[in-house]
Amino acid sequence: MRKEKGRALRAKRSEIGGITEKVRGPGITEQEEGAGINAKTERTGRKVRILQVTGGMNIGGAETMLMHLYRKIDRSRIQFDFVSFTTNKCHYDDEIKALGGRIFYVAPPNVSNPVRFVADMKDIIERYGPYHAVHAHTLFNSGLALLAARLAGVRTRICHSHNTQGDHGHIFIRKIYFILMRILIKLNATENVACTKAAGRFLFGEKSLMKGKVDILYNAVDLAPYKSVKIDEINDLKAKLGIGEGTLVLGHVGKFGEQKNHAFLVKLAEFLVGRGLDFKLVLIGEGDLRERIEKEVMDKGLDGYVKFLGVQRNIHLYMRMFDIFVFPSLYEGLGIVLIEAQAAGTPCVISDTIPDECDMGLGLIKKVSLGDSLDSWYEAIISSLKRERIPPEATTKAISENGYDLRTTVKTLYNIYGLQM
Numbered sequence: 001m002r003k004e005k006g007r008a009l010r011a012k013r014s015e016i017g018g019i020t021e022k023v024r025g026p027g028i029t030e031q032e033e034g035a036g037i038n039a040k041t042e043r044t045g046r047k048v049r050i051l052q053v054t055g056g057m058n059i060g061g062a063e064t065m066l067m068h069l070y071r072k073i074d075r076s077r078i079q080f081d082f083v084s085f086t087t088n089k090c091h092y093d094d095e096i097k098a099l100g101g102r103i104f105y106v107a108p109p110n111v112s113n114p115v116r117f118v119a120d121m122k123d124i125i126e127r128y129g130p131y132h133a134v135h136a137h138t139l140f141n142s143g144l145a146l147l148a149a150r151l152a153g154v155r156t157r158i159c160h161s162h163n164t165q166g167d168h169g170h171i172f173i174r175k176i177y178f179i180l181m182r183i184l185i186k187l188n189a190t191e192n193v194a195c196t197k198a199a200g201r202f203l204f205g206e207k208s209l210m211k212g213k214v215d216i217l218y219n220a221v222d223l224a225p226y227k228s229v230k231i232d233e234i235n236d237l238k239a240k241l242g243i244g245e246g247t248l249v250l251g252h253v254g255k256f257g258e259q260k261n262h263a264f265l266v267k268l269a270e271f272l273v274g275r276g277l278d279f280k281l282v283l284i285g286e287g288d289l290r291e292r293i294e295k296e297v298m299d300k301g302l303d304g305y306v307k308f309l310g311v312q313r314n315i316h317l318y319m320r321m322f323d324i325f326v327f328p329s330l331y332e333g334l335g336i337v338l339i340e341a342q343a344a345g346t347p348c349v350i351s352d353t354i355p356d357e358c359d360m361g362l363g364l365i366k367k368v369s370l371g372d373s374l375d376s377w378y379e380a381i382i383s384s385l386k387r388e389r390i391p392p393e394a395t396t397k398a399i400s401e402n403g404y405d406l407r408t409t410v411k412t413l414y415n416i417y418g419l420q421m
Helices: 002-010 030-042 061-072 093-098 114-128 139-151 172-188 197-204 206-210 231-241 262-274 290-299 315-321 336-343 374-384 392-401 406-417
Strands: 013-016 019-022 048-053 078-084 103-105 133-136 156-161 191-194 214-216 248-253 279-284 306-310 324-327 348-351 365-368
Touching (some): 048 139, 061 336, 061 406, 139 156, 156 197, 197 206, 197 214, 231 315, 248 315, 248 336, 262 279, 262 290, 262 374, 279 315, 315 336, 324 374, 365 374
Parallel strands (some): 133 156, 156 191, 191 214, 248 279, 248 324, 279 306, 348 365
Antiparallel strands (some): 013 019
C-alpha cells in the first residue's frame, strides 16, 4: 500500500502536446496505461524487450545510430523501449511509437536527485518489464540507470560510451559526482560498449580497453540511400536553397552546442568572405546555441553567406550537395556524420581532435588543428576541392569493409545482448 502511494505521488500529471503523460517517475502515456500495454503478451518472454536510456530521442549521432538499429532489428522478436529526460516531444518519438516502442519520462539525474532518479528508474523497470537488458547511453549518468537495473534484477546491464569528453565544468561537487558515477558504472555494468577505442578509453580506462573488456559497436550508416542519389535531385535542392551554379557549398550537420564549435564556423565564414570566396555555408541542426549563432551571423553581416536549415530528414541529399563538409568539433566519440559524408563521396575538413577511426581510407579526410590559423583551414578546403568525387559504389564498399554497414553492426548488437540472429 505504501509503495502504491509513493507511485501515485510521483505520477504527477501535466498536459504535453495534448496528451496527458506522467512527468515524474513512470512516464507512460495515459492511453497506454488504460490499455494495459498488452501486459500479458509483453511479460511472457515471447518478445524480448530492451530498455534504452537516452537523454531524449532528438537527432544526434547516438540517437541516429540507435534508430538505424531499431529499424533493422527483427521487431517481431525484439522491441526497444526508451527512457527520456525531457517532457518535450523529440524528433524520433512518433517513429518509435509507430515501431512499437514505448517512451518513459524520468526527471534528469543530477547531483541533487540521485536517489529519486534510481527509485523512478527501478519503478519503470519493474512495472513495464521484464527487460532482457538495460542499455544506457548517458555517459557518466549511466551509472545510476544501471544501479537501478541491478536493483530491479536485470541481468544484462550495458554502459555505452559515445564520446571522448564530458561536461566536467569547474564545480568541485560535480567533479566528485563524476568520480562516483565511474565507480557505479564499474560496479553495475555487465557490458562496456563504445563507438570507438578513444570513447572506450575515456569512460572505461586504458586497462579495460587493453584487457578486451570493452566491445566496439560501430556507428553504422544505412548506405542504401547513398547509392541512388540523382544529379537532378541535387540541382533541385540547390535551386530551392537559392544556391547558384559555381558557388562553393560548405556544409555542417550537428547540434548547436559547445561541442560542435559553431562559433569557429562563423569565424571561418568571415575569413572566407575576406578572401573573396563565392560560397554558402549550410548549417543543419537545432540546439540551445542556434539563436546566439544566428545573431552573431547577423551582427557580422554574414546572413547572405550562411543558411540555417534546422533539422532535415534527407541528410544523404545534403551530404551529396556539399562540396566540402566542415567539422571543427572540440571533441567527438566518432562523428557519425563523417561516415555519412564519406558515403556521399564528400571531402571532409575536420579538427584533429576527432578519432582516426572516422577515416574510411578513401582519402576524403583532412585534419587541421583548431590552434592553426584560419588560413590553414582555407588552404585545406581549397586543396580538398581538387580531388574528383568518388563514385558511390566505391564509398559504400569501403564503409562496409570497415564494419560500418548496418548488417554487421546489428549482428554485433545481438551478440552484446546475448541473443541469436
